[in-house]
Amino acid sequence: MPSRRRTLLKVIILGDSGVGKTSLMNQYVNKKFSNQYKATIGADFLTKEVQFEDRLFTLQIWDTAGQERFQSLGVAFYRGADCCVLVYDVNSMKSFENLNNWREEFLIQASPSDPENFPFVVLGNKIDVDGGNSRVVSEKKARAWCASKGNIPYFETSAKEGTNVEEAFQCIAKNALKSGEEEEIYLPDTIDVAASSQQRTGGCEC
Amino acid sequence: MHEIDVHDLSDDADYAASVQQGSASMNRSNSSKQGSSGEQEGAEIVYVKDNVAIHPTQYASERISGRLKLIKQGGSLFMTWIPYKGQSSSARLSEKDKSLYTIRAVPFSDVRSIRRHTPTLGWQYVIVVLSSGLAFPPLYFYNGGVREFLATIKQHAYLVRSADDANVFLVNDFQDPLQRTLSSLELPRAVSVTNSPSSAAAASESPSSWTDGETFDRNSVLAQQNARQRQKHNDPARDLSIQVLEKFSLVTRFARETTSQLFGEAQGDGFITNDRRKHDGKTHDYPRIAESNDAQKLPEDVPVPADPLEFDKLSLVWGKPRQPPLGTEEWSAFLDSEGRVTDSEAVRKRIFYGGVEPDLRKEVWRFLLGYHSYDSTYAEREYLVSVKKSEYETIKNQWKSISKEQAKRFTKFRERRGLIEKDVVRTDRSTSFYEEDDSPNIKCLRDILLTYSFYNFDLGYCQGMSDLLSPILFVMGDESETFWCFVALMERLGPNFNRDQNGMHSQLFALSKLVELLDIPLHNYFEQKDCLNYFFCFRWVLIQFKREFEFEQTMRLWEVLWTHYGSEHLHLYVCVAILKRHRSKIIGEGMDFDTLLKFINELSGHIDLDAILRDAEALCICAGENGESCIPPGTPPSLPVDDASMYYQQDDDDVL
Numbered sequence: 001m002p003s004r005r006r007t008l009l010k011v012i013i014l015g016d017s018g019v020g021k022t023s024l025m026n027q028y029v030n031k032k033f034s035n036q037y038k039a040t041i042g043a044d045f046l047t048k049e050v051q052f053e054d055r056l057f058t059l060q061i062w063d064t065a066g067q068e069r070f071q072s073l074g075v076a077f078y079r080g081a082d083c084c085v086l087v088y089d090v091n092s093m094k095s096f097e098n099l100n101n102w103r104e105e106f107l108i109q110a111s112p113s114d115p116e117n118f119p120f121v122v123l124g125n126k127i128d129v130d131g132g133n134s135r136v137v138s139e140k141k142a143r144a145w146c147a148s149k150g151n152i153p154y155f156e157t158s159a160k161e162g163t164n165v166e167e168a169f170q171c172i173a174k175n176a177l178k179s180g181e182e183e184e185i186y187l188p189d190t191i192d193v194a195a196s197s198q199q200r201t202g203g204c205e206c
Numbered sequence: 207m208h209e210i211d212v213h214d215l216s217d218d219a220d221y222a223a224s225v226q227q228g229s230a231s232m233n234r235s236n237s238s239k240q241g242s243s244g245e246q247e248g249a250e251i252v253y254v255k256d257n258v259a260i261h262p263t264q265y266a267s268e269r270i271s272g273r274l275k276l277i278k279q280g281g282s283l284f285m286t287w288i289p290y291k292g293q294s295s296s297a298r299l300s301e302k303d304k305s306l307y308t309i310r311a312v313p314f315s316d317v318r319s320i321r322r323h324t325p326t327l328g329w330q331y332v333i334v335v336l337s338s339g340l341a342f343p344p345l346y347f348y349n350g351g352v353r354e355f356l357a358t359i360k361q362h363a364y365l366v367r368s369a370d371d372a373n374v375f376l377v378n379d380f381q382d383p384l385q386r387t388l389s390s391l392e393l394p395r396a397v398s399v400t401n402s403p404s405s406a407a408a409a410s411e412s413p414s415s416w417t418d419g420e421t422f423d424r425n426s427v428l429a430q431q432n433a434r435q436r437q438k439h440n441d442p443a444r445d446l447s448i449q450v451l452e453k454f455s456l457v458t459r460f461a462r463e464t465t466s467q468l469f470g471e472a473q474g475d476g477f478i479t480n481d482r483r484k485h486d487g488k489t490h491d492y493p494r495i496a497e498s499n500d501a502q503k504l505p506e507d508v509p510v511p512a513d514p515l516e517f518d519k520l521s522l523v524w525g526k527p528r529q530p531p532l533g534t535e536e537w538s539a540f541l542d543s544e545g546r547v548t549d550s551e552a553v554r555k556r557i558f559y560g561g562v563e564p565d566l567r568k569e570v571w572r573f574l575l576g577y578h579s580y581d582s583t584y585a586e587r588e589y590l591v592s593v594k595k596s597e598y599e600t601i602k603n604q605w606k607s608i609s610k611e612q613a614k615r616f617t618k619f620r621e622r623r624g625l626i627e628k629d630v631v632r633t634d635r636s637t638s639f640y641e642e643d644d645s646p647n648i649k650c651l652r653d654i655l656l657t658y659s660f661y662n663f664d665l666g667y668c669q670g671m672s673d674l675l676s677p678i679l680f681v682m683g684d685e686s687e688t689f690w691c692f693v694a695l696m697e698r699l700g701p702n703f704n705r706d707q708n709g710m711h712s713q714l715f716a717l718s719k720l721v722e723l724l725d726i727p728l729h730n731y732f733e734q735k736d737c738l739n740y741f742f743c744f745r746w747v748l749i750q751f752k753r754e755f756e757f758e759q760t761m762r763l764w765e766v767l768w769t770h771y772g773s774e775h776l777h778l779y780v781c782v783a784i785l786k787r788h789r790s791k792i793i794g795e796g797m798d799f800d801t802l803l804k805f806i807n808e809l810s811g812h813i814d815l816d817a818i819l820r821d822a823e824a825l826c827i828c829a830g831e832n833g834e835s836c837i838p839p840g841t842p843p844s845l846p847v848d849d850a851s852m853y854y855q856q857d858d859d860d861v862l
Contacts, residue, residue: 017669018628036635039628039669041753042744044807045800060800067625067669072707076741076799094621 009050009176010060010080012110014102015087016095017066020125023159024087025063028169033160040065043077050173059173071105078110083119083176085168088137090124090156096137099145119175120152123168128158249279253358257348258287260307270307274345276358283314283362285334287345309342314363317377322352324373325839332356333831341831526823528816529560531762537566545584547573551771553580558771561762567681574768575694577687591687598686602657622667626655633672637757639680651675654689661693668703671696673752677761698843702748712841713747714740717778719836724782724825728789735798742803743781750777754810763815767843773826774844775837783821784813 013021022037029046045062062077064070078084084106088095103120112118124142127135139156146152153175155168253276259269272289287309318337323344324330330352331344347355356375359365368374532553540553547553553573562570572578578587605619613620630651634640640647651672659667675692682688701709717740722729732738745753750767752760767777785792788805797805826833840846 017625036632038632038753039672041670041673041748042741043803045804065669069668069703069705070707073741073744076739094624 007056008058008060009082009173010062011083011085011172011176012062012064012078012081012106013085013087014064014106015066016089016092016098016102019066019087019089019092019095020159021066021087022063024085024123024125024157024165024168025061027159027162027165029061031162033162042070042073050170052177057173057177059169059176061169068101071109074105074109078106081106081110081112082179083121083172084110085121085123085172086152087123087125088142089126090137090142091126091129091134093136096124096142096145103149116150117179119179120149121168121172121175122146122152122154124154124156125159127156127163128161249277249284252276252278252283252362253355255347255349255351255355258351259346259348260287260343261346262307262343269346271348272308274355276355276362277311278362283359284311285309285314285317286311287342307343312336314359314377319368319377320356320359320365320375321371321835322356322373322375323835324352328839333835335832343831344835526559526820528819529556531561531563532556532566532570533563534566537570545587546582547580550580554769554771558766558769562765564758564761567761567765568683571678571681571765571768572687572691574765575691576697577691577694594690595686598657598689601661602653604660605656622659623656625669626652626659626667626672629669629672630655634676634757637676637680640676647679650679650685650688654679654685654692657689658692658696661689662696662700665696665700665703670703670749673749674699677752677757677764680757681761698845699750701842701846709842710744710748712838713775713778714743716775716837716841717743717747717781720778720782720825720829720833721785723829723832723836725786725789728785728793731793735802737799737802742799742806743785745807746781746784747777751780751813754813755815756811759815763819766819770843772823773834775834775841776822776826777843778837779822779826779829779833780818782825783818784809786825787818787821 013025015021017039022040023033025046026032026034026037029048040063043062043064045060048059048061050057050059062081064074064077084103086099086102088099090096099122107115107118110118122142122145124137124139129135142156143154146154153171155164155171157164157168159165253274255274257271258274259271261269270289272287274287275285277284277286287307289308312334316336317334319335321333321335322330323332329346329348330350331346332352332355333341333344335341356365359375359377363377366376368376536556537553540547540549542548550573557570557574572587573580578590582590608616608619630648633648633651639645640651654675655667655671658671659665674695675688678691678695679685679688682691699709702713703709718729718732718738721732729738732740750760751763754760755763763780767780770776773779788809791797792802792805795801829836837844
């Protein structure tokens with residue numbers, strides 16, 4: 001029962017200042033990493049074409065300012081989102097603890113039609129730092145939180161080294177597409193992009 | 207809008223009450239009392255108000271006070287505003303300057319509308335717009351009396367409240383019965399649409415208190431004497447002022463007509479419609495091309511674009527060419543022997559048009575930012591610097607002395623420090639000044655921001671501040687000096703970072719109003735695309751275009767903005783200028799909010815600063831007082847409204 005064709009998938013990346021939102025986005029879209037990204041002011045987005053079987057979709061990835069003082073701007077940027085990516089820094093407990101705030105704030109401001117089932121994906125970034133020695137949030141702890149929030153898919157990433165970034169965004173894209181499912185569309189079950197590479201630490205249930 | 211009071215007409219019960227109370231300070235006479243003294247000239251003064259001022263600039267010292275009068279002669283009502291002689295608080299304002307602003311006997315048949323502004327804080331003022339499109343500068347009623355002013359006009363001329371805006375009053379002499387019919391139809395809230403506009407008919411509507419116990423006082427006598435003088439002397443300055451004002455009027459009208467052609471949409475204020483009907487006597491054919499009469503009046507050097515989208519060229523014609531930056535030698539000529547800047551306006555004007563040579567910035571920025579006052583001497587500044595240096599050290603020590611153990615129990619401090627440390631290492635790292643990983647300049651940024659977050663603990667640190675600080679440190683070098691210059695800048699821009707974002711919202715709101723004024727089709731386009739929040743300009747406004755230009759260019763732009771020459775809000779005109787430069791692309795490609803944001807973000811590094819500054823200046827002149835009235839008082843970078851003194855002035859209203 002294929003119906004209207006959906007071409008744009010909107011994804012919002014949220015998380016504390018400096019956890020690597022801009023870097024993750026650039027690593028995924030441009031395959032580049034820089035130490036010198038400036039703090040994001042306001043918002044920006046990058047787009048990437050993704051393919052599911054024979055269909056092309058535009059993934060629109062929104063990068064926002066991380067300071068909570070700018071959250072009131074969210075209303076303008078979050079609307080129409082298909083998936084929300086929550087990022088924290090595995091070397092910062094505070095950034096992990098704030099995931100809950102970011103999630104709730106998003107649900108308030110974006111007010112999706114079905115908040116219970118709105119797709120989130122959590123990324124624990126900067127696993128490369130200091131060979132993992134400065135890590136303060138364990139994978140177990142993070143997964144427990146994700147499980148408690150309705151089995152949010154979880155990935156551990158390094159934007160700097162590109163670890164798991166592709167896998168994470170595949171899952172993100174798939175979830176974004178799925179979230180539009182109720183609205184209308186026919187979609188295939190599998191993602192064609194780099195289908196052979198399985199995520200290493202991924203927990204994408206989709 | 208800040209209006210707190212929507213009553214002001216004579217048919218208003220509230221108004222009647224206020225007259226009864228005698229709370230107003232109006233000096234007024236009615237026709238029976240005035241008759242004899244007015245007969246000599248056939249002119250009758252029906253309203254006199256002292257201490258009505260115009261503010262040519264934002265500086266209190268440059269305000270011009272004068273006397274506002276309504277004069278009736280031969281069945282027509284005239285308005286005059288004559289500045290007081292020899293009372294100027296500023297030596298810089300010559301009598302010639304004052305003459306330029308003098309309003310000499312404007313007949314109300316030439317007046318299109320009066321817009322009333324009643325700020326919650328500050329003085330009430332009115333803006334009188336002529337049917338030519340010219341607006342006189344706002345007239346500030348220091349002693350109150352706006353309500354009486356309007357009531358008096360209503361008594362002697364045809365005045366109705368606009369259906370679209372309760373603070374706009376449409377004036378019309380209604381010689382054309384067709385117009386009268388049309389206007390009464392268009393203005394459902396208009397009161398007492400009479401068939402006769404005569405003063406007799408108008409007077410019958412006024413409350414009985416109108417004729418009660420008003421005495422003809424000394425001021426009115428003086429006013430009459432002035433009126434006689436006015437008629438005896440043919441002041442050569444009059445021609446000059448008309449010339450200048452007409453130039454503005456042409457620009458404004460030109461802009462309006464050009465923009466309203468596009469899409470065939472009329473502005474929603476109802477004026478245009480009336481205007482056009484008046485000019486061509488037709489009611490059915492708008493939207494239409496600009497009147498050919500008007501086109502003929504345009505100076506030859508202004509092209510009349512066939513395509514309204516070429517409106518941009520107007521600004522290229524009007525914006526003045528940029529000058530070379532202010533150099534050391536020229537700067538020293540502005541200083542007297544003790545180091546005072548003798549003519550700060552001339553300095554600001556000079557910098558507005560040319561900026562400052564890099565080597566001189568260290569000295570000049572302190573004045574522009576307000577850290578040093580222009581009238582300070584070398585010695586005073588030297589002293590201030592030393593005092594401020596130790597004050598800085600004191601504040602810095604407040605956080606320096608926090609031990610590790612203390613910090614463990616001081617979450618707020620750790621969070622701030624963490625946020626600052628994250629941001630300083632990603633601020634302008636491509637500039638050689640901040641390039642090295644262990645650059646002492648990065649540490650200095652950190653120390654200053656942390657100190658500032660203690661100096662202004664309520665505001666704290668917010669992303670964007672490091673962008674604002676970085677060029678200042680680059681220029682000033684010295685840590686303490688940089689700190690105090692930053693403090694001065696934040697006095698104006700601090701509200702950008704308020705938690706409730708009110709500073710940003712007021713600027714984006716003003717921006718939307720300016721676009722509405724200067725490019726209504728673009729405004730309509732944004733409205734249609736649900737883009738009127740102007741969030742796509744957020745980064746521009748928050749950090750003063752810091753991310754849009756190269757480091758050196760940013761500094762040039764900032765010093766121009768900081769002169770506050772022409773407008774404190776030039777940055778908003780810069781926004782309008784950039785948007786207008788790209789309007790055809792924006793509209794032509796049908797950009798929605800997302801695409802627009804992306805497009806705006808990607809303009810970074812591709813904006814021609816000099817061209818945009820020229821456009822912005824031209825737009826600022828085009829907008830004139832109408833532009834300034836789009837910007838609510840206290841909108842950054844204006845200093846916060848001084849509550850105490852404003853309240854005091856408001857109180858005066860009732861006491862006098």
